Amino acid sequence: MPTPDREAFDALTHPVVVVVGGGFAGLELVKRLAGKRYKVVLLDRNNYHCFQPLLYQVATGSLGADNIAHPFRRTVGPMPNVMFRMGRVLQVMPAEQCVVTDRGIVPYDHLVIATGTVTNFFGNRQVEQEAMQLKSIGQALDIRSDLLQELEAALYTPDEKEQRALLNFVIVGGGPSGVEMAGALAEIRRTIVRHEYREVEPARMRIHLVDSNDEVLGNFSPKVRALALRYLRELGVEVKLGVMVTGYDGRTVTFKDGTSMESRTVIWTAGVKGDPLPGLEPATEPRSGRIRVDSCNRVQGIPNVYALGDVALDSSDPAWPKGHPQVAPVAIQQARQLAANLLRPPGGAWQPFRYKDKGSMATVGRHMAVVDIGRVKFGGAIAWFMWLFVHLMSIVGFRSRVMVLTHWAWKYLSWKNSIRLIIRPYVRHADGSGADAPRA
Amino acid sequence: MPTPDREAFDALTHPVVVVVGGGFAGLELVKRLAGKRYKVVLLDRNNYHCFQPLLYQVATGSLGADNIAHPFRRTVGPMPNVMFRMGRVLQVMPAEQCVVTDRGIVPYDHLVIATGTVTNFFGNRQVEQEAMQLKSIGQALDIRSDLLQELEAALYTPDEKEQRALLNFVIVGGGPSGVEMAGALAEIRRTIVRHEYREVEPARMRIHLVDSNDEVLGNFSPKVRALALRYLRELGVEVKLGVMVTGYDGRTVTFKDGTSMESRTVIWTAGVKGDPLPGLEPATEPRSGRIRVDSCNRVQGIPNVYALGDVALDSSDPAWPKGHPQVAPVAIQQARQLAANLLRPPGGAWQPFRYKDKGSMATVGRHMAVVDIGRVKFGGAIAWFMWLFVHLMSIVGFRSRVMVLTHWAWKYLSWKNSIRLIIRPYVRHADGSGADAPRA
Numbered sequence: 001m002p003t004p005d006r007e008a009f010d011a012l013t014h015p016v017v018v019v020v021g022g023g024f025a026g027l028e029l030v031k032r033l034a035g036k037r038y039k040v041v042l043l044d045r046n047n048y049h050c051f052q053p054l055l056y057q058v059a060t061g062s063l064g065a066d067n068i069a070h071p072f073r074r075t076v077g078p079m080p081n082v083m084f085r086m087g088r089v090l091q092v093m094p095a096e097q098c099v100v101t102d103r104g105i106v107p108y109d110h111l112v113i114a115t116g117t118v119t120n121f122f123g124n125r126q127v128e129q130e131a132m133q134l135k136s137i138g139q140a141l142d143i144r145s146d147l148l149q150e151l152e153a154a155l156y157t158p159d160e161k162e163q164r165a166l167l168n169f170v171i172v173g174g175g176p177s178g179v180e181m182a183g184a185l186a187e188i189r190r191t192i193v194r195h196e197y198r199e200v201e202p203a204r205m206r207i208h209l210v211d212s213n214d215e216v217l218g219n220f221s222p223k224v225r226a227l228a229l230r231y232l233r234e235l236g237v238e239v240k241l242g243v244m245v246t247g248y249d250g251r252t253v254t255f256k257d258g259t260s261m262e263s264r265t266v267i268w269t270a271g272v273k274g275d276p277l278p279g280l281e282p283a284t285e286p287r288s289g290r291i292r293v294d295s296c297n298r299v300q301g302i303p304n305v306y307a308l309g310d311v312a313l314d315s316s317d318p319a320w321p322k323g324h325p326q327v328a329p330v331a332i333q334q335a336r337q338l339a340a341n342l343l344r345p346p347g348g349a350w351q352p353f354r355y356k357d358k359g360s361m362a363t364v365g366r367h368m369a370v371v372d373i374g375r376v377k378f379g380g381a382i383a384w385f386m387w388l389f390v391h392l393m394s395i396v397g398f399r400s401r402v403m404v405l406t407h408w409a410w411k412y413l414s415w416k417n418s419i420r421l422i423i424r425p426y427v428r429h430a431d432g433s434g435a436d437a438p439r440a
Numbered sequence: 441m442p443t444p445d446r447e448a449f450d451a452l453t454h455p456v457v458v459v460v461g462g463g464f465a466g467l468e469l470v471k472r473l474a475g476k477r478y479k480v481v482l483l484d485r486n487n488y489h490c491f492q493p494l495l496y497q498v499a500t501g502s503l504g505a506d507n508i509a510h511p512f513r514r515t516v517g518p519m520p521n522v523m524f525r526m527g528r529v530l531q532v533m534p535a536e537q538c539v540v541t542d543r544g545i546v547p548y549d550h551l552v553i554a555t556g557t558v559t560n561f562f563g564n565r566q567v568e569q570e571a572m573q574l575k576s577i578g579q580a581l582d583i584r585s586d587l588l589q590e591l592e593a594a595l596y597t598p599d600e601k602e603q604r605a606l607l608n609f610v611i612v613g614g615g616p617s618g619v620e621m622a623g624a625l626a627e628i629r630r631t632i633v634r635h636e637y638r639e640v641e642p643a644r645m646r647i648h649l650v651d652s653n654d655e656v657l658g659n660f661s662p663k664v665r666a667l668a669l670r671y672l673r674e675l676g677v678e679v680k681l682g683v684m685v686t687g688y689d690g691r692t693v694t695f696k697d698g699t700s701m702e703s704r705t706v707i708w709t710a711g712v713k714g715d716p717l718p719g720l721e722p723a724t725e726p727r728s729g730r731i732r733v734d735s736c737n738r739v740q741g742i743p744n745v746y747a748l749g750d751v752a753l754d755s756s757d758p759a760w761p762k763g764h765p766q767v768a769p770v771a772i773q774q775a776r777q778l779a780a781n782l783l784r785p786p787g788g789a790w791q792p793f794r795y796k797d798k799g800s801m802a803t804v805g806r807h808m809a810v811v812d813i814g815r816v817k818f819g820g821a822i823a824w825f826m827w828l829f830v831h832l833m834s835i836v837g838f839r840s841r842v843m844v845l846t847h848w849a850w851k852y853l854s855w856k857n858s859i860r861l862i863i864r865p866y867v868r869h870a871d872g873s874g875a876d877a878p879r880a
Contacts, residue, residue, distance in 0.1 A: 064504045085596070141863070148487060196513040197513070414839075418511075419506040423505060
C-alpha cells in the first residue's frame with residue numbers, strides 16, 4: 001500500500017530520468033532537475049555521497065567517515081520529483097529502455113551513467129589481490145586500521161627485519177592521491193610516531209612514493225611539479241621515479257629493474273579506469289573503461305543514454321583530444337550542461353559542453369601545497385590555506401563543513417591526527433564472547 | 441634495538457603493575473599511577489577507550505565512532521612510566537606471576553583485572569547467534585548499518601508481510617541501554633522516517649521493548665520507573681513487560697507464552713556477565729562471571745591480583761550484599777581506592793572501598809530523561825539537560841567533548857540524526873571491482 005507521497009510521485013506524468021551513481025556528476029544533475037518537469041530516480045550502491053578528494057584524510061585519521069560522506073536521502077528528501085534507490089545496476093537494456101538492478105527493473109526515458117572510476121591495476125592480478133586501494137570510504141577505513149595495526153605490531157616484534165618491513169610504507173602512483181597520502185604519512189611519522197610510539201625509532205618508519213613516470217603530479221606544470229617534489233623530500237618521503245612495480249605478494253614488492261623491497265603495506269593509487277555497465281559495450285573503450293560520448297555527453301550510438309564525469313570520454317574538444325581530465329570540476333560542469341540541455345524549451349537546440357579549467361591544486365603537508373591556475377603557479381602556506389578553503393567549501397552540507405573545519409583547526413593547533421581507531425569487522429568468537437577483532 | 445625511551449622505561453626498577461582492560465576502571469587506575477613509583481603496562485584488545493554509555497548514539501547515527509572512542513596512546517603517550525600494549529590476554533598464571541597474551545608473556549608484580557562485561561544470553565545459543573548486541577564500537581556500527589539497510593529494504597519489497605517484518609524492531613531488556621535504544625529508534629521514526637523515507641508509512645515501523653520483569657529501569661525508584669514508562673509510551677514504543685524471549689531464528693522472535701512476532705532486527709540488552717580470564721577460576725563465580733574480591737578489591741585467594749569495576753564482585757558492603765551495581769561510578773571509585781592503596785606509604789594499612797552512590801539517570805528522548813539521586817527524583821527537560829551535561833563532561837578528551845557538543849547542538853536544532861551511513865566490511869568482487877558491500 002503506497003503512501004500518499006509515493007502515489008504523488010507515481011502520478012507524475014513527466015519523463016523518467018534514471019541517474020546511476022551519486023558522485024559529483026550524478027548529484028549535481030539531480031539537484032539541477034529537482035522540482036523540474038522530470039521524474040528522477042537516483043541509483044547508487046551506497047546510501048551516501050562521498051567527497052573523494054578527502055578520502056586520504058579518512059585513511060590517515062584526520063577526518064571521520066561521516067565528515068566526508070553525506071546521506072543521499074538528506075539531499076533528495078525534500079525534492080518531490082526525486083526518488084533515491086540504493087542498489088547495484090546489473091545490466092542496461094537500451095532496446096527495452098530499462099536498467100536491471102539487484103532491487104528490480106527500473107524503466108527510463110533518459111538514462112545517465114555517472115559511475116565514475118575504479119582502481120586500475122593494469123591487469124596485474126597479484127597486486128590487485130594484495131595492495132590496498134583508496135577509492136571508497138570502506139577502503140579508507142581499511143587503510144586506517146591497517147596502518148595503525150602495523151605501527152602496533154612493529155613495537156612488539158623482536159625481529160628487526162620484520163619490524164622494518166612493518167614500518168615500510170609503499171605508495172604507488174605520483175598523482176594527487178599518492179602525493180597527499182605520502183605527505184600525510186610523513187606527518188604522522190613526525191608527530192604521532194615520535195610522541196606516542198616512542199619505543200620505535202621514527203627513522204625506521206620509511207615512506208616510499210613510487211611512480212613509473214619521471215615526475216610526480218604529471219598533469220601539473222613543471223614549476224609546480226618541482227615544488228611538490230621538494231616538499232615531499234623535505235618531509236622525508238623517499239620518491240622513486242621512473243620505477244615500475246611488477247609484483248606484490250603481501251610481503252615483498254618487486255620492481256621492473258629487478259630490485260625488491262619488504263613491505264606489509266602497499267597502497268596503489270597508480271591509475272583508474274572507468275566503471276562502465278554491462279549493456280553499453282558498443283560505446284565503451286575497453287582499455288580505459290570509458291564510455292564514448294559526443295560533445296553533449298550523449299553516448300555514441302545508444303539513444304537516450306548519457307555519460308558524465310570520469311566514466312565519460314568526449315574527445316571532440318580540440319583542447320582535450322584524449323578526453324577531459326578525470327576530475328570533479330569536469331563532472332560538475334558536464335552535469336550542469338546536461339541539465340540545461342534536458343531542460344531546454346521544446347525545439348531548442350542542444351548546446352555542447354565546454355570545459356572551463358579553473359586550475360588544479362594538491363597538498364603535501366602543513367603549509368605545503370601547490371596551486372596551478374593558468375599562469376599563476378605557486379606553493380607554500382598561502383597555497384595550503386587556499387587548498388583548505390576550496391575543499392572546505394566544496395563539501396556537501398553545512399554541518400559537514402563545520403565539522404571538517406573544527407577537525408582541521410584542531411589538528412592545526414595540536415599537530416595530531418586524532419581519529420586513530422582500529423575498527424575491524426565484528427567477529428564472534430567460538431566461546432560466545434565478541435570483539436572487534438584486529439586482522440592478524 | 442630499543443630506543444632511549446624504551447631503555448628508560450626498562451631501566452625503572454619499580455614494581456610492575458599490569459592492567460588488563462582500559463575501560464573506566466583500568467584507565468582511571470593508570471592515570472592515578474602515572475609518574476608514580478610503579479611501572480605500568482596497560483593491556484587492551486582495542487587501541488582505544490570506549491565511552492560505553494553513549495554507544496546507543498553511535499548505533500542510531502547521532503554520534504560518530506570517533507566521538508566516543510579515545511586512543512589509549514593519546515592518554516598514556518606523555519606518561520614516562522606507562523606502556524600500552526594492544527593484545528588479548530589468553531591466560532593468567534598466578535604461580536608464575538605472569539599473563540600470557542597473543543603478543544607474548546608479560547610478568548607482573550601486581551595484576552589488575554578490569555575486563556568489564558560481555559552480553560549475557562543466559563545460555564540461549566540461538567539468540568546469541570542471531571540477535572545484535574550493543575557492547576562495543578564494532579557492534580554499534582553494525583547496528584547502525586543494519587537498521588539503515590532494513591529501512592532501505594522496506595521501501596523496495598512489494599510484500600507487505602516482509603515489509604512489516606523489516607520495520608519491526610525488537611529490543612530485549614528494559615535497563616538503561618534498552619530504554620535509550622528504544623527511545624532513539626522512536627525518535628528516528630518521527631523525524632528521519634517521516635521526512636526522508638516518505639514512501640513508507642511511519643506507523644508501519646514498530647518498536648517493541650521487551651522485558652521479563654514487570655518494570656523498566658528495575659534499579660531505579662518506582663516514581664522514576666513510572667515516568668520512564670510514560671515517556672516510552674508517549675514516543676510510541678510498545679513496551680511488553682513480564683514477557684520472556686525464548687528464541688530468535690533471524691526471522692521470528694518467540695516468547696515464553698507461546699506467541700511470536702516477525703522481526704529482522706532484534707537487539708539484545710537483557711543482561712551482562714563478567715568477562716573473567718582463564719587462570720582465575722578459583723575466584724570466579726560461574727553464573728555471573730564476576731571475580732570475588734575483598735573490600736580492597738583483592739581477588740580472593742590469589743595474591744597480588746586485583747579486580748575492578750563490572751567484573752569484580754565485592755559482597756562485603758552491607759549496603760550491597762549482592763555486590764555493587766555494574767556502573768561506571770563504581771568502577772572509577774574502586775580504581776581510585778586501589779591506586780591510593782597501592783601508593784600508601786610503607787607499612788600503611790589498606791583502606792577498604794566505600795561506594796558513594798551519586799544517583800542514576802537515563803534518557804528516553806528529547807526533553808525526556810529521568811534523574812534518581814537519593815530523595816531527588818524527577819524527569820523532563822531539566823533532567824534531560826542534566827543528563828546531557830553529565831555525559832558530556834565524562835567523555836575523555838576535550839576535543840571529543842567539543843565534537844559531541846557540536847553534534848548534539850546540531851541534532852537539537854535540526855531534529856535529525858546526521859550520521860546515517862551504511863558502511864560494511866570492504867568486499868572484493870570476482871570481477872576485480874571493489875565495493876563497500878551491503879550485507880544481503
